[in-house]
Amino acid sequence: MAYEMNFQPVLSRAPELIEGTIATIELSAKSIVVGLAVGLVVALGRHDGPRAVRTLATVYIEMFRNTPLLVQLFLLFFGLPFLGLRLSADEAAVIAISLNLGAYSAEIFRAGLAAISKTQVEAALALGLSKLQAMRHVVLIPALKVIYPALTGQLTLTVLGTSIASAISASELTLAGARIESSTFRSLETFLVLAAIYIAITIAFRILYALVGRLLFRRKVPPPSMRAASAFDKKEARA
Amino acid sequence: MIQDFGTDGVIFLARGLMWTLGLSVATFLCGGILGLIFALGRSLGPRWIRLPIATYIELVQATPLLIVVFLSFYGLPFFGLYLPPLAAASLALTLYATAFLADIWRGCIEAVPRTQWEASEALGLSGPETLRHVIMPQAIRISLGPTVGFMVQIVKNTSVTALIGFVELTRAGQLLNNQTFQPFHVFITVALMYFAICYPMSLWSEKLKEKRNVDSTAH
Numbered sequence: 001m002a003y004e005m006n007f008q009p010v011l012s013r014a015p016e017l018i019e020g021t022i023a024t025i026e027l028s029a030k031s032i033v034v035g036l037a038v039g040l041v042v043a044l045g046r047h048d049g050p051r052a053v054r055t056l057a058t059v060y061i062e063m064f065r066n067t068p069l070l071v072q073l074f075l076l077f078f079g080l081p082f083l084g085l086r087l088s089a090d091e092a093a094v095i096a097i098s099l100n101l102g103a104y105s106a107e108i109f110r111a112g113l114a115a116i117s118k119t120q121v122e123a124a125l126a127l128g129l130s131k132l133q134a135m136r137h138v139v140l141i142p143a144l145k146v147i148y149p150a151l152t153g154q155l156t157l158t159v160l161g162t163s164i165a166s167a168i169s170a171s172e173l174t175l176a177g178a179r180i181e182s183s184t185f186r187s188l189e190t191f192l193v194l195a196a197i198y199i200a201i202t203i204a205f206r207i208l209y210a211l212v213g214r215l216l217f218r219r220k221v222p223p224p225s226m227r228a229a230s231a232f233d234k235k236e237a238r239a
Numbered sequence: 240m241i242q243d244f245g246t247d248g249v250i251f252l253a254r255g256l257m258w259t260l261g262l263s264v265a266t267f268l269c270g271g272i273l274g275l276i277f278a279l280g281r282s283l284g285p286r287w288i289r290l291p292i293a294t295y296i297e298l299v300q301a302t303p304l305l306i307v308v309f310l311s312f313y314g315l316p317f318f319g320l321y322l323p324p325l326a327a328a329s330l331a332l333t334l335y336a337t338a339f340l341a342d343i344w345r346g347c348i349e350a351v352p353r354t355q356w357e358a359s360e361a362l363g364l365s366g367p368e369t370l371r372h373v374i375m376p377q378a379i380r381i382s383l384g385p386t387v388g389f390m391v392q393i394v395k396n397t398s399v400t401a402l403i404g405f406v407e408l409t410r411a412g413q414l415l416n417n418q419t420f421q422p423f424h425v426f427i428t429v430a431l432m433y434f435a436i437c438y439p440m441s442l443w444s445e446k447l448k449e450k451r452n453v454d455s456t457a458h
Binding site: 069199 | 298300301302303304305306307309310313314315316317318319391395396398399401402409412413416421422423426427429430433434437438441
């Protein structure tokens, strides 16, 4: 007996789906802003901080990269209250996802910092560029260009990872879907609709990354040493 | 009855860890076989094969793993296919791993310079011979680092199946927490168990990537 799909009960809950979508985008945006800031600070600390800071940064990065996000969420949400720090589900979600992204992006930023060669900066200064100009045109933008594919790949994983926050009932799309599923019993249709919305969100974010990339890298061709490094990084970043 | 988190608890978690490892191995084997076929089809197949595979990879990579897991656990019964959590978990993780491994390995196959194909043809090797003796040995060496890196992701991703009630390490932690009410101790132990598995693999992956970089600059 073939199963007849009926999307009507799910689609009639559109307001909840839209609310969930907005909540997911909000959670993603907050986590990306905080996570990238954490990642940059940690990467700089690991790159040329004192020994103690470098060790601390390494421990943080390895702890968060080698344990599942779900366990990190549980620790923050269920574990911290026992140490006297009670977080709401939404706060715990932002903090856990930010710390997770922070660890991954720190590694990516480190690769960017490593790609800057000192001689390039010296050459730029010798050509009469000011320190600020050299920083911008020779250091930051080319370094960012090298890591941009890896970075945006990681951001996509982070956005999709927000669905896991439904496990602690943080408000986002998967939780909204689970509520619809449990009251309509249209499981297949509900999760198909959710998949479609997530795919749309991912595409929207990718378009945004492409636009930002265009704005940032509109002029410069990166120096040859960096071009060689960037081709393979993109594939590796997904691994 | 409230128990204290002690040796019994650790043994219970260790049993969950076994399931995590079993599920990871099954996922890597099934996803690896499918991923290899997809990678070859994607990089070397005709257009009508390349296009559906590319679409599959893009769609899976744009969907959260949790939704794939929910679809196979809650969705498939509607087609008369009732899967127990273990089977649903394996299926979902395999579908997911296939997409990522196919993408990684496609990159590795395409990273072997085109001239190697031309040289092999000039030497009189057939297409399959070239693939077997010239391209794959090089592609496999390139792929080792990223593949081990993705194995770490697989181990961590199995935790998501806790949310459909499959009792692996994370779910075991939830159950134990419900009995002991010591979430901090329980989940720190769970995290350390994951770390003990994943960290050595991450180090190994980095080593393999470094080795490859040294090799490629030496040539």
